Amino acid sequence: MAQNGVAQSDRSSLHGQWSSRFAFVLAVSGSAVGLGNIWKFPYIAGQNGGGAFVLVYLFCVFCVGLPIMMSEVLLGRRGRRNPVSTMALLGEEESGTAAWGLVGASGAIAGFLILSFYSVIAGWTVAYIFKSMSGAFADPTAASVGAVFGSIAGSVEESGFWHTLFLGATIVLVALGVERGIERAVKFMMPALFIIMLVLLGYSMNMGEFERGFNFMFEPDFSKLSSQMILAAMGQAFFTLSIGMGAVMAYGAYLPQDASIVRTSFAVVCVDTAIAVLAGLVIFPIVFANDLDPTSGPGLIFQTLPLAFGQMPGGMYVAALFFLLLAFAALTSAISLMEPAVVWLMEVRDFSRPVAASLVGLVIWSLGFLTVLSFNTLSDFTFLKGTFFDNIDFLTSNIMLPLGGLAITVFCGWVMCTQSSVSELDPEAGSSYEIWRLLSRYVAPVALILVFLNAIGVFA
Numbered sequence: 273m274a275q276n277g278v279a280q281s282d283r284s285s286l287h288g289q290w291s292s293r294f295a296f297v298l299a300v301s302g303s304a305v306g307l308g309n310i311w312k313f314p315y316i317a318g319q320n321g322g323g324a325f326v327l328v329y330l331f332c333v334f335c336v337g338l339p340i341m342m343s344e345v346l347l348g349r350r351g352r353r354n355p356v357s358t359m360a361l362l363g364e365e366e367s368g369t370a371a372w373g374l375v376g377a378s379g380a381i382a383g384f385l386i387l388s389f390y391s392v393i394a395g396w397t398v399a400y401i402f403k404s405m406s407g408a409f410a411d412p413t414a415a416s417v418g419a420v421f422g423s424i425a426g427s428v429e430e431s432g433f434w435h436t437l438f439l440g441a442t443i444v445l446v447a448l449g450v451e452r453g454i455e456r457a458v459k460f461m462m463p464a465l466f467i468i469m470l471v472l473l474g475y476s477m478n479m480g481e482f483e484r485g486f487n488f489m490f491e492p493d494f495s496k497l498s499s500q501m502i503l504a505a506m507g508q509a510f511f512t513l514s515i516g517m518g519a520v521m522a523y524g525a526y527l528p529q530d531a532s533i534v535r536t537s538f539a540v541v542c543v544d545t546a547i548a549v550l551a552g553l554v555i556f557p558i559v560f561a562n563d564l565d566p567t568s569g570p571g572l573i574f575q576t577l578p579l580a581f582g583q584m585p586g587g588m589y590v591a592a593l594f595f596l597l598l599a600f601a602a603l604t605s606a607i608s609l610m611e612p613a614v615v616w617l618m619e620v621r622d623f624s625r626p627v628a629a630s631l632v633g634l635v636i637w638s639l640g641f642l643t644v645l646s647f648n649t650l651s652d653f654t655f656l657k658g659t660f661f662d663n664i665d666f667l668t669s670n671i672m673l674p675l676g677g678l679a680i681t682v683f684c685g686w687v688m689c690t691q692s693s694v695s696e697l698d699p700e701a702g703s704s705y706e707i708w709r710l711l712s713r714y715v716a717p718v719a720l721i722l723v724f725l726n727a728i729g730v731f732a
């Protein structure tokens with residue numbers, strides 16, 4: 273650090289700071305924990321055959337995702353600007369070219385695209401709060417729950433309405449800014465969500481098919497390994513950790529200089545993984561106990577969880593509370609998807625926060641209708657990977673985020689001089705720096721390149 277004579281960045285951020293290290297961990301976990309853990313992880317794991325996918329996913333999370341998350345925080349804190357300017361500035365400093373700003377720009381675009389579908393799915397969870405309260409899931413059967421789901425996702429008006437409502441809330445929170453909006457929202461919702469997941473776990477452990485659900489998730493069947501499955505696992509690792517597009521970088525810009533990047537990132541990755549695994553352990557036993565299809569896709573949690581709630585005493589209220597918390601978890605993630613583009617507009621075009629948030633929000637809102645329509649009017653309109661939703665999801669999670677991550681890890685591991693990264697990643701921590709460097713320089717880039725080459729059939 274400074275006493276070693278290694279230059280440390282003395283920039284301060286333009287838009288305030290987290291009130292504490294804990295607030296930062298909360299905010300990044302708030303970004304990481306969301307629909308990716310509870311909605312997406314179970315259905316992607318289900319579609320890709322369970323155990324083998326989970327194993328590859330865990331490797332991707334800890335050996336590729338974790339070091340890249342550290343790198344993103346490191347870059348954010350060093351640049352102290354929006355991700356586009358941060359990458360341009362550090363690129364200039366470390367390698368004499370501001371072209372690295374493109375990484376930030378493509379990340380901001382990925383954020384737009386992700387939020388466009390994210391908001392639609394999150395809208396469904398908001399709809400489910402009201403459905404639960406109205407007794408729609410009393411005495412549920414697989415068929416009745418499926419019908420409720422169909423009436424929401426299948427209707428342009430319903431789905432569009434909830435999408436509008438959710439995105440509107442996101443815009444308001446982003447317009448309010450760092451301290452007031454984001455921190456406050458995350459502080460109470462994360463622990464509450466965790467507790468209710470534990471309650472659900474207790475329920476699914478008692479309902480008979482727990483062992484089958486458990487084995488489905490943890491008994492790898494290696495015949496299920498395929499190049500597309502490995503790509504999906506890598507994509508899911510990026511999606512769930514919120515890395516590869518600059519969201520974590522934007523949050524890192526507000527991190528106090530004395531906070532440990534290694535420890536905070538590790539904490540976030542563990543929390544995120546725990547919640548995803550918990551979600552799987554809750555959902556698969558319910559799937560098997562009710563003869564549902566684990567490969568049924570994006571509707572999976574919406575068609576399984578109400579079955580569990582319906583059989584609990586007071587289930588109506590537990591269900592409403594659960595979907596409320598899930599909507600909150602989605603909200604704290606949605607905020608982080610918008611933040612990079614908004615801060616960029618603020619800094620580059622001098623817009624105020626509310627104006628920038630509204631403009632970005634409007635574009636995302638319009639794009640969202642491609643996803644709304646993918647589950648009804650345009651559900652048969654498929655190309656490349658499927659519907660509009662399938663394509664936007666594939667393009668962002670499986671291509672843009674991993675490519676962004678590759679650029680970030682190459683930049684931190686190979687382009688940036690050692691002194692710069694040492695000075696940010698507390699060198700007192702000793703071996704953790706060495707491990708980070710090994711993962712960043714070799715393991716992560718090689719894994720990413722292999723996954724891409726494999727996916728386009730180079731090894732076939």
Ligand code: TRP
Pocket residue numbers: 303304305306307308309386510511512513514515516517519605606608609673
């Ligand atoms: N990680 C969030 C989730 O699992 C989604 C998310 C928030 C995200 N910010 C992101 C995904 C940035 C990719 C990039 O629900």
